[in-house]
Amino acid sequence: MTRPSFFKVAAIGGTAAWLAVFALLPFLLILVVSFLARDPSSFVAPSFSLEGYATIGDGAFLRIFLDSLAWAAITAAACLVLGYPFAYGLARLRTKRKNLFLLLIIIPFWTNSLIRTYALIFILKAQGLLNTLLLGLGLVDQPLEILYTDTAVLVGLIYTLLPFMILPLYSSIEKLDPRLLEAAKDLGAGRFRAFFAVSLPLTWPGILAGTMLTFLPALGMFYVADVLGGAKSLLIGNFIKNQFLTARDWPTGSAASVVLTGIMILLLLFYGGSGKGAPRKPEDIGA
Amino acid sequence: MMKKFLVLALALCLCLLISLPAWAAKGEVVVYNWTEYMPDAVLAQFTKETGIKVVYSTFDSNEAMYAKLKLVGAKGYDVIVPSAYFMQKLRAENLLRPLEKAKLPNLKNLDANVLDKPYDPGNAYSVPYMWGGAGILVDSAKFDPKTVTSWADLWKPEFKNQLLLHDDVRDVFGAALLIKGKSLNTTDAKDIEAAYALLEKLVPNVRVYNSESPKTPFLNKEVAVGMIWNGEAMRAIEEDSKLVFVWPKEGGMFWTDCLAVPKNAPNPDNAHAFINFLMRPDIAKAIVEEVGYCTPNKEALKMLPAELRENPTAYPPAEVLKRSEFQNDVGDAALVYEKYWEMLKTGK
Amino acid sequence: MLRRIRLAYMALVYLFLYLPIVVLIVFSFNNSKYSTGWKGFSLRWYGELLSDAQLLDAALNSLTVASLSATCATILGTLAAWALHRYDFKAKKLFQTGLFIVIMSPDIVMGVSLLMLFVAVQLEPGFVTLLLAHITFSLPFVAVTVASRLAGFDKHVVEAAQDLGADEYETFRHVILPMVMPAVLAGWLLSFTLSLDDVIISFFVTGPGYEILPLRIYSMVKLGVKPVVNALCAIMVAATVVVVFASQILLKEKK
Numbered sequence: 043m044t045r046p047s048f049f050k051v052a053a054i055g056g057t058a059a060w061l062a063v064f065a066l067l068p069f070l071l072i073l074v075v076s077f078l079a080r081d082p083s084s085f086v087a088p089s090f091s092l093e094g095y096a097t098i099g100d101g102a103f104l105r106i107f108l109d110s111l112a113w114a115a116i117t118a119a120a121c122l123v124l125g126y127p128f129a130y131g132l133a134r135l136r137t138k139r140k141n142l143f144l145l146l147i148i149i150p151f152w153t154n155s156l157i158r159t160y161a162l163i164f165i166l167k168a169q170g171l172l173n174t175l176l177l178g179l180g181l182v183d184q185p186l187e188i189l190y191t192d193t194a195v196l197v198g199l200i201y202t203l204l205p206f207m208i209l210p211l212y213s214s215i216e217k218l219d220p221r222l223l224e225a226a227k228d229l230g231a232g233r234f235r236a237f238f239a240v241s242l243p244l245t246w247p248g249i250l251a252g253t254m255l256t257f258l259p260a261l262g263m264f265y266v267a268d269v270l271g272g273a274k275s276l277l278i279g280n281f282i283k284n285q286f287l288t289a290r291d292w293p294t295g296s297a298a299s300v301v302l303t304g305i306m307i308l309l310l311l312f313y314g315g316s317g318k319g320a321p322r323k324p325e326d327i328g329a
Numbered sequence: 330m331m332k333k334f335l336v337l338a339l340a341l342c343l344c345l346l347i348s349l350p351a352w353a354a355k356g357e358v359v360v361y362n363w364t365e366y367m368p369d370a371v372l373a374q375f376t377k378e379t380g381i382k383v384v385y386s387t388f389d390s391n392e393a394m395y396a397k398l399k400l401v402g403a404k405g406y407d408v409i410v411p412s413a414y415f416m417q418k419l420r421a422e423n424l425l426r427p428l429e430k431a432k433l434p435n436l437k438n439l440d441a442n443v444l445d446k447p448y449d450p451g452n453a454y455s456v457p458y459m460w461g462g463a464g465i466l467v468d469s470a471k472f473d474p475k476t477v478t479s480w481a482d483l484w485k486p487e488f489k490n491q492l493l494l495h496d497d498v499r500d501v502f503g504a505a506l507l508i509k510g511k512s513l514n515t516t517d518a519k520d521i522e523a524a525y526a527l528l529e530k531l532v533p534n535v536r537v538y539n540s541e542s543p544k545t546p547f548l549n550k551e552v553a554v555g556m557i558w559n560g561e562a563m564r565a566i567e568e569d570s571k572l573v574f575v576w577p578k579e580g581g582m583f584w585t586d587c588l589a590v591p592k593n594a595p596n597p598d599n600a601h602a603f604i605n606f607l608m609r610p611d612i613a614k615a616i617v618e619e620v621g622y623c624t625p626n627k628e629a630l631k632m633l634p635a636e637l638r639e640n641p642t643a644y645p646p647a648e649v650l651k652r653s654e655f656q657n658d659v660g661d662a663a664l665v666y667e668k669y670w671e672m673l674k675t676g677k
Numbered sequence: 678m679l680r681r682i683r684l685a686y687m688a689l690v691y692l693f694l695y696l697p698i699v700v701l702i703v704f705s706f707n708n709s710k711y712s713t714g715w716k717g718f719s720l721r722w723y724g725e726l727l728s729d730a731q732l733l734d735a736a737l738n739s740l741t742v743a744s745l746s747a748t749c750a751t752i753l754g755t756l757a758a759w760a761l762h763r764y765d766f767k768a769k770k771l772f773q774t775g776l777f778i779v780i781m782s783p784d785i786v787m788g789v790s791l792l793m794l795f796v797a798v799q800l801e802p803g804f805v806t807l808l809l810a811h812i813t814f815s816l817p818f819v820a821v822t823v824a825s826r827l828a829g830f831d832k833h834v835v836e837a838a839q840d841l842g843a844d845e846y847e848t849f850r851h852v853i854l855p856m857v858m859p860a861v862l863a864g865w866l867l868s869f870t871l872s873l874d875d876v877i878i879s880f881f882v883t884g885p886g887y888e889i890l891p892l893r894i895y896s897m898v899k900l901g902v903k904p905v906v907n908a909l910c911a912i913m914v915a916a917t918v919v920v921v922f923a924s925q926i927l928l929k930e931k932k
């Protein structure tokens with residue numbers, strides 16, 4: 043028991059090494075490159091430069107950042123508003139088939155987001171289901187031009203990310219002890235009061251987890267903007283992709299990635315600080 | 330029971346791993362081409378005749394192709410299809426492998442007028458694949474094509490949110506430059522800035538930027554007017570006869586696309602075999618009949634039906650060519666173009 | 678009354694989530710090239726899929742990468758979960774945070790950072806880079822799945838095994854592993870799905886000669902709506918449903 047077991051060393055060391063090489067190191071590379079200069083014929087020039095950050099701080103690009111943040115925020119908020127009542131209803135379901143209903147949410151969670159985005163085209167396009175319905179019911183006389191607009195991208199983001207909000211919320215709400223709510227009622231609280239004073243604070247970790255799982259991807263899912271937005275709408279993800287694969291401005295792309303990671307770390311600190319602590323995430327994510 | 334499952338899974342992985350080298354041993358040619366630019370039937374026929382497998386992937390702009398090529402270090406791909414105006418850059422950066430003319434006997438089928446151009450003297454590194462130009466497509470079900478005769482017409486307020494533009498910096502800026510009476514290939518930063526100022530006013534009209542398949546939004550009735558390459562127009566009109574193609578009065582924007590072999594191509598012999606195959610008259614004919622652009626292959630041209638050869642969309646008449654320009658390399662000014670392009674696409 | 682509203686709302690959300698997919702699947706059987714009107718039931722698009730050699734190649738490649746990466750990720754992830762459960766070591770907190778950060782990291786940042794790593798060491802983008810990337814993002818999911826299973830584990834069993842003379846490895850192999858096997862297998866299935874579904878990270882690290890299915894679908898999708906794409910998507914959705922079902926059954930097993 044005194045000699046460290048080879049197995050123990052292998053188990054810990056092996057995975058730690060993997061993470062260090064393939065998760066930590068790449069990120070450090072990005073950090074470094076964000077401070078280098080651009081080279082038109084190679085990838086980066088090995089000289090210190092702040093042009094990467096300067097470019098993203100510049101007027102036009104700052105606008106995409108802020109726009110993208112706004113959209114991600116709207117997406118997360120919409121998912122929260124749409125998802126909370128659903129998760130609540132699901133948690134309160136008293137039926138033997140509860141697992142089946144849960145499974146019906148888990149399936150879209152694991153289905154390829156690209157496929158789900160593509161599926162939306164059938165609904166939103168000029169000759170798609172939505173327009174056919176609206177025209178048929180006489181609610182509009184010209185087909186709505188939704189595809190290739192910002193609205194379409196927003197709908198796409200909300201549609202794709204809704205399950206990512208519902209599952210953590212459900213996990214959290216499920217753990218809510220109904221006796222607490224009863225106690226609140228006994229003390230004279232109305233339904234709304236009970237909700238805001240008891241349910242909401244206790245499900246806060248779920249709300250935070252869900253927000254992170256919708257906000258961060260909403261910033262990066264460039265294919266939603268590509269497929270539904272007509273290459274006009276730019277998320278931070280599209281911007282980063284362009285910098286690396288078309289404009290070939292690696293320092294700028296890296297700078298943008300660093301900022302994106304910064305946002306993530308901020309959210310994580312916020313989450314960690316809310317008293318839930320890192321290791322408990324698994325159940326909240328509900329995989 | 331669980332153990333058996335695990336054993337099965339591992340066995341499966343092992344089998345796959347073992348068969349990996351087997352796949353690599355078979356001859357293959359890795360082709361990197363524009364989208365919708367080569368019929369599947371042609372690829373299938375190549376494999377049938379030579380036994381060489383074609384691994385095919387696509388890009389939608391020269392810039393994207395160039396970025397990918399640099400990323401892989403000019404390895405991995407056997408045949409690429411850059412536009413002529415990019416050839417200069419690729420040659421200067423030593424990214425291409427010189428062609429072995431002995432392996433390309435079908436070169437004799439090409440029209441001598443398209444060979445030995447300044448972008449690739451002596452065709453040391455490339456052979457022309459197809460040429461074509463960008464013009465305007467109008468959905469006559471929505472707008473009268475007779476009212477659209479110039480690039481400037483795209484700016485009309487009634488086209489708000491109806492417009493399609495290529496997701497291509499040179500095409501979009503080219504249109505603005507032509508309106509201003511400048512050359513498509515200007516390197517003057519002031520001209521480019523003026524073009525940008527003009528384009529800023531066009532943005533409210535733009536519904537979608539698309540270079541992957543410009544005809545699709547037209548066919549889906551999402552857009553009713555916009556810029557399009559003549560080959561795409563040919564295919565679009567085939568499917569929807571209400572669409573009308575117009576060569577603008579300032580001229581079309583012409584280009585030539587070439588076949589080239591990257592410097593560190595893994596299968597150079599197969600690459601040459603493929604390129605030679607494409608220059609066969611019957612193959613070239615099959616390609617343009619499906620894709621709709623102009624072939625530089627004079628033998629194939631002879632084999633085309635008269636109605637195709639005389640179609641002004643597919644084969645622009647001499648007077649159109651006279652007033653039009655071919656896109657060329659702009660050297661370092663490319664960075665200026667790109668800067669304004671980014672600003673255009675990110676602005677609202 | 679409130680309950681009725683709640684249930685109605687839930688039904689609406691389910692409808693919202695499933696309608697587009699159902700429509701997509703329905704149109705994969707439409708005997709028309711342009712998904713505008715229903716022209717009769719047909720399996721021709723599925724037939725076309727089977728005869729598209731390139732697509733089959735991409736599918737085979739995807740399955741290869743998915744199974745290999747799932748296997749490696751499962752091995753590493755299970756070891757990681759066990760290490761975290763069993764041992765107390767100095768960098769434990771750091772390790773846990775590391776796993777968590779990989780789960781939370783936006784795909785785009787992982788994609789470009791891995792691309793940069795491979796360029797820096799001059800590793801050619803292709804099968805190997807794809808495999809390494811997929812193992813990396815699947816690893817934490819397996820760790821988390823197995824860890825939740827280990828959480829409810831009785832420590833006495835381990836003590837008993839050690840009293841009987843088993844060393845660390847033997848304890849793991851003969852006592853722990855059979856016990857967490859359902860979670861391990863569920864982890865394998867989830868990694869497999871993650872690998873098949875990944876678009877963003879694969880987009881950056883894949884190479885010229887190695888085409889995979891999600892990227893192929895991406896190219897096809899960008900070219901517009903085509904029934905063949907519907908058929909392909911329908912198959913992938915079906916595959917996902919099967920895998921999710923299987924993993925849920927495994928996870929719910931009480932041993």
